Amino acid sequence: MKVIQITSDYLPDPLWGMGWHVALLREILIAKGVRVSVATAFKSKGSHENIITTDLADDTELLSSGKYEIFNDFRKFVAWQERLADKVVQRNEHFDVAHVHNWMSWLTAKKLARTGVVNKVLVTFHFLQRQYEKMIENPIPSFHKEIIEIETEAMRSADGVVLLSDSQLRLVEAEYGKEFLNKTRVIPHSVNFDTKSYGEIQKLKDANTYIDIVYVGRIEKDKGIEEALKAYSKLGSGNHRFSVVGDGPILERLRAEFCDRNVVFWGYQSRKQIESILSAAHIFCMPSTSENLPLSVLEAMFFGVVPIFTQGETVPNIFTDQIHGFTVKLNRVGNVFSVDDDSLFNALALLANNAGLRKKMSKAAYTYAVSNYSKEAMTKEILGFYSDVLAINSLGPIIA
Template identity: 30%
Template sequence: MPEPRLRESARGDKQSTASGPVRFPIRILTVGTAPTGPNSRGGMAAVTQLLIEDNDPRFHIRSVSTYVDDSLPVWLWTGISGMLKASALLLAGVVDVLHVHFSLRGSVVRKSLPLFVARMLGIPTIIHCHSSHFFTWFDGLPAPLRRAVRAALRADYVVLLGESHMVASSARLGFEVSKARLLYNPVVMPRDAPPPRTRRPLSAVSLGRLGTNKGSYDLVRAIGLLPNDIRADLRITLAGDGEVDQVREFVRAEALDDTIDVVGWVGPADRDRLLAESAIFVLPSYSEGLPMSVLEAMANGVVPVTTPVGAIPEVVTDGVNGLLVKPGEPAQLAAALQALIVDTKLRDRLAAAAYARAGKFDVARWRDALHDVWLAAASQPRTVSPRWPFAGFRRSDAAILRRP
């Protein structure tokens, strides 16, 4: 088969892929949660932060935020202005690939306009699902709204956090499995393997949005089930936003203030300090995608005690690199914690295996896999829909939008 001819471009290097010619740098527009900051927290924010820090010269990455965790006026303004800005950039002809990140409810609505504009222009699209709650939410919608969501999220590629989401997503959104790409969340690995934790009492930590879904109350109950002498050898910190005051009050009601410290949300520096000090990480969630916090704990040599939900079992193997317990079972959780507190050899073995496993999710590997998806999308032939709704729009009219 003859090699495809490369189109001339003033934008730089040219390269052929298996699908077709690609011009560099490829201009990527990512749309989603704002990067990590005081008003942007959690896994999606961390992924956005890693995206904009990508310095591969083959890609020019521009990020538009459509969500911040702030007051209602700021939240609304960010969502509406982000939708419009992303759509304007697409219309201005400065985007080669649109990559949107979504979870559920308003997140889907905020991405619908940029996705629509991209499809009308023939710009390749990628949707990236970050929430396991999406499926439950989707199934609870009336049939007309399910059809609307399915239409809004039509894309050339679908990025999922775990194999467990493949069939579920395909059945609901109606895309071919061949369009799906598996991309586990990434983690930044420390330069050196962390040393075993030997300080007594042992430190444990739970990171994430406090509340019922994350198993925060189950964790408090589990601590209360530990024998007094075992509990005396443990100090655990619960850090995160959400139901901070309610969880703190529950700890007081259970008279566990001497063991459990509820500190609320912490920034990256304090998070890293907590992980460096802790021997055990606990996240007894009822539903998850693939929590960044689990990977961060494992990368720091902290033994994860968590639940087999979402893509977690694809990362944590019970008794090999962590311990898995059923959601909503404080007694099981207490037994797992007690085993780690009393058995130093078990704890050290699982910690070493957790660190080794986390290396498979290093951010460099993640970026390589993500770049493959971007390259595949960019190499597709662009076909403009005949239902072009912006025929009167001239790209020269939006020259101001070409600025980074």
């Protein structure tokens, strides 16, 4: 089987978890004997073999130079997707499956299908544009309608659609229609870390002189990091510390506002350093208002860190409340959701002040994550879906 992964976000230093996921997917598919190429932006040129990129001149002209965005001009970004398709066509190769990652690569795959370069097209929606309607901020408000149209076309025309969670599936059914569900599968991402024994992890936590509370992710409003820090500040004095790992548009403001000696802003960190931080941490706090599959929460559980996450229609159910961790409710005002501050503080205080409960839930979280979010489970599901997609007789409307 020959597969091309198409993504606007990739190595090195991806902007989102999507880029890391594509890198992992490539790695595990190759291990299973699949021939994999990746089509992406120029910054990834030379990352590995069989990578197809646009030219530096293309990206300079059409993509954003901003640190926290891929594009800032929608029409130019559409043109960039066309340029990427041209680069793939020039390779004079044929692919059994084009695996598209988000709407941001759909137009590339659409052109490849029309030119006969790919046989079947499968799209993974890491995040749907309609989810922004329920968030505090929409990062692409100017072209919201156009992006929804692209997503709808992708769902209608692709041979297969991958969603990441039950909440995303409910949204697709409610907002886009049930007719798409028969070619849709929910396949969660896997955790991209090697498994440690729980005994090894517990020794590191016991050796930590702090009760370590940690957040790993983008530093932006809808991730709930500001609410988490405010809840932490109410804990008062104690042998605890809050570590904030990640980069994003509100990092410097939060760094200035929460300048407590027990709040550590690590900024962007390597995967190795994140592994080290999580291995010794006790509580993971991410009260996000909208997620498909919060991989950082699952990664924390993979290292026995007890999660505090949210519960509501804009986030998935990823663990059992009060068994593997705590979920805090989301309040709804109109069509926008926000975390319940009292519920968040109560969960944080309970875990911070109860060592026995932390240890019990730590083991439960670890066992659940290792059992349900492994690389092996994801690989089996993805390869099975590829095979099913290839069995479809015709590509359908995409080549019309």
